[in-house]
Amino acid sequence: MKSYSPLITLLLAYLIMIAIGQSIPGMWQPVMLVIFYIAIGQALNVFLGMTGYVNFGYVALLGVGAYGMGVALGYYNELGLIPTLILGFILAAILALLVSAIVGGIALRLRGAYFAIATIGVNEGIKYLIMGAKIWGGSEGIVLSGILRKSFGAETMRFLSTTFADAGVIVVAIATGVVTAYILNSRLGYALIALREDEEAAKVMGINVTKYKQIAFMISCVLAGLIGATAWTLKLTYVFPQDVFAINYTVEAIVIVMLGGAGTLLGPLVGGLIYALLKYYLAIAFPGLQLLILAPLLIVVILLFPEGVVGYIAKKARGTRLENFVR
């Protein structure tokens, strides 16, 4: 019995958010902020949540994705609007795939915390390669709005950086959720659960753990690349290396996954909502103090729900009718 019903909850949540964003003035960007956070949590969850491995180099994948789109729009825009965008998505995915194949190939042989800390160098490594070797503009990055305006006109540029970028982020976020739901119901998902719980036993149960870890890692990374391409390059219209390789996004994504519940479909949704909204409203109510307040709140949540909010609820809901909609 495969279960896709939690997906209904997820899609419903997106619908409500979009409705709120569209109907209440001033809520659209906050909703986009929340969706961005949910998406980065969701994509990380595919790997971290299901395998228990922490990818500290996560933001590097968003970064190379952002560069993929940036390079297409900045250097190949004479192809025409649609082909350039398609090229951008393809480049974002390929770059992310490439990086994840290399990093995964090397680092996935390591267990648990060793893997986590080994990947922390990835982000710095790629950032300084781009800056040090002056690739794609080096530290000056790629600034796109002028180029887009010249190539495609002011109207198209505005459309690209607002409506299209927002739609792109939403589509990628939902796709990430759907992929998660699919994985949870597939052989891959079961293999990942097994190896997360006990890698040795999983091997003896016939699971090629290295292969499945690598697959999950690459899926997670490609999704992250697409988020970078939409939420950063398209929406912000620039790519600066110091900006897109900022380690705090990795940590924020981990926080979101953990808050919501690792390995659950709805975890990143709940985690993203809690985290982004708390931060947004704290920044408004107590400018400059929000992180000071947020940190102890996080600790309290961790102490109360070490398995995350959704993990906790799913456990309580087991055996009730709610069960099918929480996962």
Added chain:
Amino acid sequence: MKKLLVFVLVGMVLFFAGCAQQQPQQATTPAGPKEETLYFGAPISLSGKFAEEGKASLYGMQVAAKWINEHGGVKVGDTTYKIEIKYYDDESKKENVQSLIERLATVDKVKFILAPYSSGLTLAAAPIAEKYQVLLNSHGGASDYIFEQGYYYVVQTLSPASKYQTGFLDMVKKLDPNAKRVALVYEDGEFSRAVHQAAKEYAEELGFEIVYEKTYPAGATDLSPILNELKATNPDVIIGGGHFADGQLLAKQLAELNINVKAISILVAPTFPEFYEALGNKAEGICGPAQWEVGARYTPDVADELGVEWYGPTQDEFLAMYKELAGEDAVPPYQAAEAAAAVLSYAKAIEKAQSLDPAKVREAMNGLKFMCLYGLWQIDPETGKQVGHEMDIIQWQNGEKKIVWPEAAATADPCYPMPTWDEKASGATCGS
């Protein structure tokens, strides 16, 4: 126990959410003939990497708003508007900037926004400002390219990056035509790169010889590899730097490695008093570009001479009001003055346009030219880039920051060549 904790947690969340809702919803509905409040919005970096600059710029804005309110507010028709600054903390992060700009534009109905600090964040704010057609006045985004992207609603109050180090080069050329050898050492970031690329071109135009050019990554804790190399090239002057920490480090290690040159100009760091506190008299003679400096000779009289209108507090008024907000010992850095100037420019432009419509105010800005404590304010109508304002070069002399360039604004003669590190180690200062 657990239940109690959950309860407390939920309670806190609700409390915070409640606080957030209590924000004043209405802002400007110009109907009555009398007094209204006009909000200028600002995403400000109160935490994160730009926290220091952010705080100073907030005080600057508040001082300017207070002065305007005490001096009759902003008059449009027969309505008088009191200015208030509506600000949120953007944590120096681009996503937050976008959300906050939208909140300001829609929830708070703010039409005039003071851009966030740094070029990157200003660039992130631009598409959203353009979408809601609200004005975005940059007081901390110096990079020229922001204004080469074709945004109509984005204007600049501070001098662009390309002007930062040019004054220093002019000064050296004037003081010592024989000083030809220039070394550049700067942080590898978009802002300092823009500054120094422009400086390099300008130096070559002036006939300087670039004998060394290297960058160091942000966050470097040891510059000795670069400086050992630089020492061998035997330069006459060094220009470089990037932000606070690396600027301090650059000066410190130049001293440690005993690299003596005739003049040094470092970006950003020397303009803060902490620079001297950290380095002691090793800071003597070190120059740095500043958008503004205490003692800058912009006064109503100077404005009169130039035939432009004066607006805003005089420097003394500004310093006094700044102290009220920031504390007794506080001396405003240039980030405060440029933010204040941005507020003043809005007020001035609104009065000139006699309208609160951003498009009309932007129109009015094109022909606007006035002087305030920060200097001249005038933009290029096409790009919105600042063209009126001039950078100062400051130099640490005898424990004080002095303006040494341009000559018209100078509060002291340049100390040139600066004392050697050994001289300083035995107590020498500029002017002793």
Added chain:
Amino acid sequence: MLLKLEGVTKRFGGLVAVNSVDLEVEEGEKLGVVGPNGSGKTTLYNLISGVYMPDEGRIFFEGKEITNLPPYDRTKLGIARTFQIPRPFGSATVRENVAIGAMFGMANAGVDEALEMADDMLKLVGIYDLKDKEAKLLTPLEKKLMELARALAMKPKLLLLDELLAGMNPANINEILELLDRVKKEENIAVIAMVEHLMHAITKFAERVVVMHQGMKLIEGPTMEVLNDPKVIEVYLGEKLNVG
């Protein structure tokens, strides 16, 4: 010949855990492996299932050499095992645990099929009622039964049981033995059962017994004969063997 070990040796540092062991198992055979604690039984299992690679010697399964094959590939050929201390996938449900066996074992089932197979296997071992429980919440006995179901769901040709019966009461043991008997007849699975004590059970179960001692094969042969051998009695320190 289903399984064949030739001079298999495994060392840990200076310690020789398994010393040049030869072993042959026929298809559908029921073999008992007996030996005191530390005699190298578990290491032998780990060598067969692929958790360890041998330092010397070769291992064949159905005539094919598997000496250096990783464990998951051996599983695909038809080797399944349980663990002495059960290793459930704790946060997954019992049903999911068993389904994982069906998916990645020799059965190589799709998700839906595997879940159905899991239900069948759980009914077979008699813990169907527990199917939605988190595996880590089971009692030790239930965990053992779940591991048996998981191993059976893999549809193996060779089943390695590591102290499966330890800690069970006689009624349970009989049930399990009957169950194994039935499965063996239906599916023709060779079963190697390893026990430290419980000689009584082994006589009921195994046709042939191998006794391990200090990493070496002490003796092998028909069950009753072997267990009454003086050498074996000596190994168990004169412990009176509970045989028949």
Added chain:
Amino acid sequence: MAFVEQLIANLLYGAILGAVYGLATMGLSLIFGVLRIVNVGHGAFIMIGAFTAYWMFTLYGISPVLSLPLAMAAGMIIGVAVYLVVVKRLVDAPELATLLAMFAIGIFIEEAAKQIWGANYVGYSWEIGSISLPFTEIPYTKLVAFISSILIAAAVYVWFRKTKLGKAVRAVVEDREGALTCGIDVNKIYALSFSLGIGLTVLSGVLVTLFTPVGINAYMGGEYTLKAFVIAVLGGLASPWGAFYAGFIFGLIENGSYTLLGLIPGVEPFGLTRFVSFVVLMLVLLLKPTGLLGGE
């Protein structure tokens, strides 16, 4: 020959910096080794040490060398407090929960420091002269940092080898299960190791300012966290000794490779040194996954 001279100068600086890096990583490795906690808030504790040195020097004129024991003591007290309030409750929680908790603690410390000490970048000048070499100058402060690092590392080493408590901690690092069965009070060892680890980290903050006495700021720790992680992996992660040696090697690579990279035209060699460190990390992991100096 300029090239060789510069290489030597850079390696000298690299060795000094490396010793400081090494010591700044020991606490991280110790905490991981004993408690299996990845302290992502590591840099925040270094920052506390840096501010300790700064305030002691600026307010009371106390030499940073004398701040070392003070920072150690302060760090250990903070360590015990953090352990009792948060970490203790999470010892058996999933690895990720503790990681997240340490992250939150790090943020809290940084933000609190910003509120208390402001967002300014500060520094101090402890002038005690320098040695002139033909190809470079080395300030005595940096030598003090170098020698102190080595002495402190040696002291910790002796403590581990010779004292009863030290041996108990080492036993837990090397074999947790074994130590449990030997009747060692693991809870006590956890508390001790955590506070010792934090103590060492705060202390290393003082050393960091001896090397770089400027740029002290609430957010300065991030840079060191990243470096400490890379060094820790190079050193085998769970071994404080490995970490100390790996710090050396890291410092040498970072500064030494600059001279070589400078030979490549059209690049920024300083930036690329960071990339080289990453490549070295990956190579080490490829060839010896347990770290350059890791056991097993």
